[in-house]
Amino acid sequence: MENHEVARLLRETARLLELRGENPFRIRAYEQAAEAIEQLEDSVAERVRRGTLTEIPGIGRGLAAQIQELVERGSSEVLERLRQELPPGLLELLTLKGLGPQRVRQLWQLLGITSLDELEAALREGRLNQLKGFGPRLRERLLRELTLRRHYRTLRLLAQVSPIADELLTRLRQHPGVQRAEQAGAIRRLHEVVDCIELVVAGPLEAVQQVFALPHQRTGPHGETLLEGTLPDGFPIRLILTTPDAFGTTLWWYTGSAAHCQAFVQAYGPPTPCSEETAVYEQAGLPFIPPELRENQGELEAAAHNALPSLITQRDLQGVLHNHSTYSDGRHTLREMAEAAYHRGYHYFGIGDHSQSLTIARGLSITEVHRQQQEIRALNEALAARNFRILSGTECDILPDGTLDYPDEVLAGFDYVVASVHTRLDMDEKTATERILRALRNPHVTILGHPTGRLLLRREGYPLDWSRIIDACATYQVAIELNANPQRLDIDWRRIRMATAAGVPIVINPDAHAIEELDYVRWGVAMARKGWLTPDACLNTRELDELIAWFQQRRPRT
Structure with a gap:
């Protein structure tokens, strides 16, 4: 078990103890143990093997025994007992x-509330109005967040659903009675979140039902047969059955957004049955419009003028610039991460470990920055024959007042600086915009990292005045990150064209905290394509020498 996983379970134990009203000193002991485990430079599993857990300050024999349990079997007797004794909700x-735990304990003990649904019902019925500590502003915020949570339950991340849809598609194609099958809907349009898996199938009903026995059957608006049901976890699935002669047109109807299809029909009339989707556009005298662009965002007009963009592909990326290692909260060493990037075909790898104030992510002290930079120089000497280079960067926190987490003399020592907000995210538009604008004025900032701080289906991003942010990035020559972590995908694809129109480059970064997360670039490229991004408008499609020249080119800033 990794250090961060052990720390998470220790914190869960602390929260459960607090919900029970246990001794605060005992609760704090678990919290301090979690912090200590997160800050370990070596593996907690190795400490267990060597029997040196008690050498960590604050961890006595009792906690060491529980940590050993967590490492060896993924749980502990104390944690399991607490989970059994307390309502899971x-x-x-x-x-x-x-x-926090005290308020949750109030809700549980005074009102019997043990779930999100019960809390929402109590809020709507006014049962919290007289409860101490639950004023109007908190009640309004809770109700707003619960409404969002209910909406989130109907959705899944593209990265979660896409592998499932691929597997279902493979099962259909393997059945001898199925002639053709393709994905459709929001998954094929590469939407960041989706509400249904849709597959278009050509084949007899009996053959398809042998693969999927879906309970509901009806006729669609164009004569196709719809089979509908859910996956075991309750997520909707729809199979659209059509004939081989109409497969292309049916696929077109069920791929494009409703707005795209409606705009097409208004301009060119409804398409006639076609076996191939390309024929739908050919009949209208248009070039093929990639599925990810079919959002009625000007793609039909661009196609009519032969002005569709040449969209970026994953092969265009020359390197990645925002990644983490064991220097901060990553799971693999700097060398391991760099080697993995090299073996993926990249020509450069940028490290961007957290800065000093983000202690929860083991942010680097200035001394540790210098030590990492020494290692980077040594590794680059060792790798010189490979046509590959490690770049020294930082993901430097934008502090609440808009200043940066390192002094300028430290920032000047990095090849580039990714400036990001990680704390005090509950900001209004004016506060958030001014905070980021001040950071952008710092002459050492190279990239604005995950600009709204959103976590898809978990947390809305803070609002920004995008016109001012993009104008500032253009003025100060700062790129905007498209963070490819599938839970972020931030900058939102709907903002990309606004940025590139102003001459602001986009940089697609995986924000990888482990080797396998380097492959998150797949999802970043998907969103970039939805945002009409071309290779020449992307920063990390540049060759190394051109990239370094861009880093070093600076206009005077005031």
Whole structure:
């Protein structure tokens, strides 16, 4: 078990103890143990093997025994007992902003509330109005967040659903009675979140039902047969059955957004049955429009003028610039991460470990920055024959007042600086915009990292005045990150064209905290394509020498 996983379980134990009203000193002991485990430079599993856990300050024999349990079997006797004794929904209540353990305990003991649904019902019925500590502003915030949570339950991340849809598609194609099958809907359009898996199938009903026995059957608006049901976890699935002669047109109807299809029909009339989707556009005298662009965002007009963009592909990326290692909260060493990037065909790898104030992510002290930079120089000498280079960067926190987490003399020592917000995210538009604008004025900032701080289906991003942010990035020559972590995908694809129109480059970064997360670039490229991004508008499609020249080119800033 990794250090961060052990720390997470220790924190869960602390929260459960607090919900029970246990001794605060005991609760703090678990919290301090979690912090200590996260800050370990070596593996907690190795400490268990050597029997040196008690050498860590604050960890006595009792905690060491529990940590050994966590490492060896993924749980502990104490944690399991607490989980059994307390209602399971209490931990989910703790995920709501504004609800700490004491307030959750109040809700449970005074009102019997043990789930999100019960809390929403109590709020709507006014049962919290007289409860101490639950004023109007908190009640309004909780109700707003619960409404969002209910909406989130109907959705899944593209990265979660896409592998499932691939597997279902493979099963259909392997059946001898199925002639053709393709994905459709929001998954094929590469939407960041989706509400249904849709597959278009050509083949007899009996053959398809042998693969999927879906309970509901009806006729669609164009004569196709719809089979509908859910996956075991309740997520909707729809199979659209059509004939081989109409397969292309049916695929077109069920791929494009409703707005795209409606705009097409208004301009060119409804398409006639075609076996191939390309024929739908050919009949209208248009070039093929890639599925990810079919959002009625000007793609039909661009196609009519032969002005569709040449969209970026994953092969265009020359390197990645925002990644983490064991220097901060990554799971693999700097060398391991760099080697993995090299073997993926990249020509450069940028490290961007966290800065000093983000202690929860083991941010680097200035001394540790210098030590990492020494290692980078040594590794680059060792790798010189490979046509590959490690670049020294930082993901430097934008502090609440808009200043940066390192002094300028430290920032000047990096090849580039990714400036990001990680704390005090509950900002209004004016506060958030001014905070980021001040950071952008710093002459050492190279990239604005995950600009809204959103976590898809978990947390809305803080609002920004995008016109001012993009104008500032253009003025100060700062790129905007498209963070490819499938839970972020931030900058939102809907903002990309606005940025590139102003001459602001986009950089697609995996924000990888482990080797396998380098492959997150797949999802970043998907969003970039939805945002009409071309290779020449992307920063990390540049060759190394051109990239370094861009880093070094600076206009005077005031």
